[in-house]
Amino acid sequence: MFENLSDKLDRAFKVLKGQGSITEINVAETMKEIRKALLDADVNYKTAKAFTDDVRQKAIGQNVLTAVSPGQLLTKLMNDELTELMGGTAAELELKGSPTVILIAGLNGAGKTTFTGKLANYLKTQKNKKPLLVADDIYRPAAIDQLQVLGGHIGVPVYANLESKNPVAIALEGIAQAKQNGNNIVIIDTAGRLAIDEAMMQEIERVKAAVNPQEVLFVVDAMTGQDAVNTAKVFNDRLDFTGVVLTKLDGDTRGGAALSIKSVVNKPIKFIGTGEKMEALDVFHPDRMASRILGMGDVVSLVERAQQQFDEKEAAELQKKIRKNKFDFNDFYSQIQQIKKMGNMKDLMGMIPGVGKMMKDVEVSDDAFKSIEAIIQSMTPKEKENPDIINQSRRTRIAKGAGTELQEVNRLMKQFDDMRKMMKQMSNPAAMANMMRRMP
Ligand code: GDP
Numbered sequence: 001m002f003e004n005l006s007d008k009l010d011r012a013f014k015v016l017k018g019q020g021s022i023t024e025i026n027v028a029e030t031m032k033e034i035r036k037a038l039l040d041a042d043v044n045y046k047t048a049k050a051f052t053d054d055v056r057q058k059a060i061g062q063n064v065l066t067a068v069s070p071g072q073l074l075t076k077l078m079n080d081e082l083t084e085l086m087g088g089t090a091a092e093l094e095l096k097g098s099p100t101v102i103l104i105a106g107l108n109g110a111g112k113t114t115f116t117g118k119l120a121n122y123l124k125t126q127k128n129k130k131p132l133l134v135a136d137d138i139y140r141p142a143a144i145d146q147l148q149v150l151g152g153h154i155g156v157p158v159y160a161n162l163e164s165k166n167p168v169a170i171a172l173e174g175i176a177q178a179k180q181n182g183n184n185i186v187i188i189d190t191a192g193r194l195a196i197d198e199a200m201m202q203e204i205e206r207v208k209a210a211v212n213p214q215e216v217l218f219v220v221d222a223m224t225g226q227d228a229v230n231t232a233k234v235f236n237d238r239l240d241f242t243g244v245v246l247t248k249l250d251g252d253t254r255g256g257a258a259l260s261i262k263s264v265v266n267k268p269i270k271f272i273g274t275g276e277k278m279e280a281l282d283v284f285h286p287d288r289m290a291s292r293i294l295g296m297g298d299v300v301s302l303v304e305r306a307q308q309q310f311d312e313k314e315a316a317e318l319q320k321k322i323r324k325n326k327f328d329f330n331d332f333y334s335q336i337q338q339i340k341k342m343g344n345m346k347d348l349m350g351m352i353p354g355v356g357k358m359m360k361d362v363e364v365s366d367d368a369f370k371s372i373e374a375i376i377q378s379m380t381p382k383e384k385e386n387p388d389i390i391n392q393s394r395r396t397r398i399a400k401g402a403g404t405e406l407q408e409v410n411r412l413m414k415q416f417d418d419m420r421k422m423m424k425q426m427s428n429p430a431a432m433a434n435m436m437r438r439m440p
Contacts (some may be wrong), residue, residue: 004040004041005037009294012037028056042225042226043259044256044263047259050263058077058081078294079287079290079294082286085262085263085286090284093215094214095127095214097214099179100186101186101212101215102186102187103213103217104187105218106235108194110192110221111221112189112219113146113147113189115273116147116189117147117153119187120154121154124156129185131156131183131184131186131187132187133186134159134186135147135170136167136174137189138166138170147160148160150278159174167203167207171210171211172210174186174188186211190203190204191203217270218241218267219245220244220245221248222253225254228246228261229256233264243270246258247272247273250275258272259293268284271284272284329416333373372412374402375404378398378400378402379398383398387413395409395410
């Protein structure tokens with residue numbers, strides 16, 4: 001995400017790279033480049049101008065005799081200002097009330113229903129809550145089906161009333177059901193329209209007045225750029241929502257929506273959607289997003305996501321197996337599933353500093369795992385448990401079963417062997433100490 005903007009900002013900074021100090025002249029030139037980069041990224045003109053004016057003011061006021069180069073200084077300034085532009089600190093969900101009621105609003109296709117499922121999944125798995133979903137779109141039976149399928153998938157109950165044509169009543173029934181069943185969060189997925197529509201606005205206003213929600217989250221597709229910002233403005237004028245959810249940030253977004261929304265509606269972005277899977281949801285951290293835009297990577301998010309997928313019991317089991325040198329292809333297979341659960345590979349790699357830019361033109365996808373998975377699936381249970389018995393003739397058979405070349409199987413076997421050796425070494429304190437001693 002945002003590769004284009006990162007590239008252009010990088011170029012803008014180059015103007016300053018060879019310079020010994022920040023002067024009116026070289027800052028003016030850099031700011032012009034930065035403003036252009038922001039406008040190209042579909043940032044609202046007023047926002048871009050106010051932003052660059054602000055950075056220029058601060059840059060010129062800086063003491064040029066500091067130990068950092070002007071380029072570094074400007075990067076830091078930009079980082080601070082971008083963070084501020086996107087809201088400063090992460091905005092938490094207000095989870096008071098019993099049950100907490102969260103209303104989801106937005107246009108059709110923005111990703112409302114998907115987000116409703118993701119949020120429920122997040123609150124259930126990360127916050128230990130017991131959510132109930134309410135299907136409050138009376139116009140599209142398919143939307144109700146979709147929510148029910150998602151609910152089934154993540155193990156969260158869904159309230160729907162196919163007989164009723166009254167969204168206010170359905171929402172209230174859902175809340176009553178939650179109280180009865182001990183659900184402490186109710187997430188109401190409302191009806192959208194293709195475009196802003198008076199009847200829709202009135203309907204959702206009525207639902208809001210009736211259920212008195214703690215949170216009203218406005219869901220919008222980040223790929224629509226300035227349109228997203230304009231739609232946000234209209235919804236906010238009517239609904240006074242509490243936060244924004246930007247979806248599809250995994251797509252080819254230029255970043256404009258993320259950068260302008262806060263300054264236009266003065267409401268925080270609370271979540272970002274980064275894929276179609278239920279796990280592809282991140283709490284929005286303005287500081288991390290700023291460093292991502294500046295190409296500084298986002299190690300913290302990466303680490304957090306890894307931790308979320310990490311099952312301690314499973315990890316302890318795995319440790320034990322590694323110590324006994326019993327790590328087998330079943331373990332390897334389940335490791336791959338864990339990595340896949342973490343989300344889109346390219347997106348994950350983009351969070352590693354320095355890698356983001358490199359990966360720009362490389363196609364990485366979950367398909368990379370497909371061939372490995374096929375090979376492992378073509379092994380017999382005995383082979384998976386005892387990789388050492390996999391001789392040449394077995395390899396030939398496995399390759400045929402997986403529809404691949406013998407070479408591929410050989411390569412995987414070699415990688416697996418190397419991995420086992422390394423794991424064994426790392427789990428042996430004496431060997432580890434020995435390795436450390438040999439390090440320069
Ligand atoms: P709704 O009409 O607002 O309820 O939108 P949906 O939840 O049905 O989403 C519309 C489409 O966008 C679906 O195909 C979703 O899979 C897709 N979608 C939703 N969120 C994301 C996201 O964060 N990334 C990507 N790539 N697709 C998404």
